[in-house]
Structure formats: C-alpha cells, structure tokens
Amino acid sequence: MASPRSFKPISLFMFTFFIINTIKASPSSPSSSTVKKFSKIYAFGDSYTDTGNFKPPLPNGITYFHHRSNRLSDGRLVIDFISQSLSLPLLPPYHDLNSTTTTTTGVNFAVSGSTAIDHRFYEERNITTGVGFVPTSVGVQLGWFKEFIARSEAGRRGEEMGRALFWVGEIGANDYAYTFGRDVSPDTVKDLAVKSVANVVQELLRMGAKHIVVQGMHTIGCLPLSLILASSTDRDDIGCVASANHQAYSHNALLQAKLQQLGKQFPQALISYADHWNAYRAVMKNPTKYGFMEPFKACCGSGQGAYNFDLSAFCGSSAASRPCSSPSQFISWDGVHLTEAMYKVVADMFVNQGYCHPSFQ
Secondary structure (H helix, E strand, C coil): CCCHHHCCCCCCCHHHHHHHHCCCCCCCCCCCCCCCCCCEEEEECCCCCCCCCCCCCCCCCCCCCCCCCCCCCCCCCHHHHHHHHCCCCCCCEHHHCCCCCCCCCEEECCCCCCECCCHHHHHHCCCCCCCCCCCCEHHHHHHHHHHHHHHHCCCCHHHHHHHEEEEECCCCHHHHHHHCCCCCCHHHHHHHHHHHHHHHHHHHHHHCCCEEEEECCCCHHHCHHHHHHCCCCCCCCCCCCHHHHHHHHHHHHHHHHHHHHHHHHCCCCEEEEECHHHHHHHHHHCHHHHCCCEEEEECCCCCCCCCCCCHHHCCCCCCCCCCCCCHHHEEECCCCCECHHHHHHHHHHHHHCCCEECCCC
16 A cells, blocks of 8 residues: 555645536435434535525536536535435525524535635645635634624523534545645644544534534545546555545544544543545445446546546636536546435435444434
8 A cells, every 4th residue: 555645645625616716316305204303504624515694606506406506516415415304495595694594404614625624734834725715624614603602602502512413524634735845744734633633523412412413534546536637556445546445444543433432521521433535445446336327437527537536627618618418427527526326325324324324223
C-alpha cells in the first residue's frame, strides 16, 4: 500500500469554487417502516451535505429539482434522502433563514469547502485554499447551531434536542487538501481533524442530543480528480488510488475509536457511525449491481479523456461540455462530487443495509 503522503489530497470544493469564479434518479427515497420518527434534523458538514449555504450555478440540480438546487450534484444528497425517509421536508440551509426564524423541522449548517480543523489553524500558518479565503469549520457551524437553538427552543431545549436527529456529515478531506505541501504532516491533520469532529459531537451530547449519526470519509481515491492526479501505479484492487483510500481508511479508524469513547461517556445517547468508506467500496466492487455503467467517468465535465474531467473545464464553467444524458448510470457527477443516483444508493445502505453502526433503524 502506498504511503498517504504520496497522494495529493484534493478539496471536495475548492476547485469548484475556483473554476466558477475565473438512482438511479427517481422521486422515491430510501424507506423503512421501522426508522425512528424524529421531529427534526440538524446537519453539519461540507459539500457532500450542503443544501445551499454555498450556491453553485446550473447545471447542478437538473435531475430531481429541474432548476438550480444549490447542491453540488445533479439532484438530491444523502441528507435529502434521509429527510425523506423520515417523512420530513428537505432541510433549509442556515443562511436562507432570517434572524426571526424559530420553529422548523430542521436546519442544514453544512457549507461546501468546510474543514474539520478550526480556521485559526490555517490563519496562523498563512494557509489559504488558493483563492484567498479561509474555509468555514465544523466548529463555526456548531456556533451557528447554538445561536439558532438559543432563540428557537428556549425553555424546551432538552426536550427538542432529544427528539432531533443530528447528522454530522462527511468532513475532513478539505483539511488534507489545504495542508498539502505545507509543513503539516497528514498524521497531524488526521489527529486534529478527528479531535475537532469529536469535540463537536461531545458538545452536542452535552447540550442534550440523544441521536447522532457521524458519517465517515468515503473512498476518495475513486474520484476522477484523484485518478488523474495520482500515478497510474498507485492503484488498489478496485482500480482506485490506493494511497488516497488508505488515508481515508486511517482517518475513519481514528474517528470510530473517538466515537466509541464518547459512547461510553454518554451511555444515554446513541452515536451511530455511517460507514461511507465501505458503502462506496461495495458499490465499486460491483457497480452494475447498482445500475452504474460508468464507475469512474464524470457525468458533467470536459467532454474529453478517460474520466471526462479537466480542472480547466470543470462542470458549470463555460469550457465544460453538456452533462451526460443519463446521470443515473454514473457514480461521479462532476469528478469531485457524486450523482443523485449514487447518493440514493449510499443513503439506502445507511438506513436499510447495515452500513450504520449501531444500526440506523
């Protein structure tokens, strides 16, 4: 297995931001009659969970919404399918709420480009994303949540916190990307990023949260972006970048250990780990089983090359070609983010197929 350091980790967002600025899809969602009926969902994370705190342009949203959806996908994300499986409305982004909004069925605090590590870490080292800004951290998102909860559930916080599902979406890949080439080791990033996520989970538990799902990092070495940047000799048994997938696996192992510790500290709560790494890997091992004819190629991209991906012709830019006509046959939407079809499969694996530990049921 190649060393994680040999792979250049990539932000799930920063190239999208840079280019913009210079499932099988169907109305159904993962369902289960035994899923707990939560009254609301609060979500945190990066572009894999963001439903509109960052607002990308078309053609994002073409599959399900048929208009600009403010999601970095052709349609719904995992969190959208989770909401629908619980018979709840799709989560509104925090930045779309006004200062007087109080009662909702949930709020999404996730922001594309977010890091797990606090932004001061980057400021102190003069680290930027390459476009001159310091990303939002999951800690900042927690601060927004505290402000929202203080005004919306005063006097009922314990009761309402106990009835809500807290979804801490995938986050951490951007931390590795922003520190690449700097005097910061991947192990340091891993330790700090996991500690930060664990601190957020711990704070939510202290506030009264009873049900928390924490999503791990997926097999990022399977993304078209990873495949064009890594050496062709750096491959694993499913044809993905071995060093990147190893990096994500190591990150997830530490994260799970921290969650187990918190579970012992807060036995009255249920903390579930959503195993995105193994879910994604299961699909890649047999993509046709899930209806995917193009496991590596991006649906929306440059129109050229084995992966339909070029950083200078990113999906949504004037240089990009038209999106593919059948996104449901593709795993990758734009080379960095996933299609609605893939998000739907993953959500179903979380809810109904045992890829949450303990079970989401």
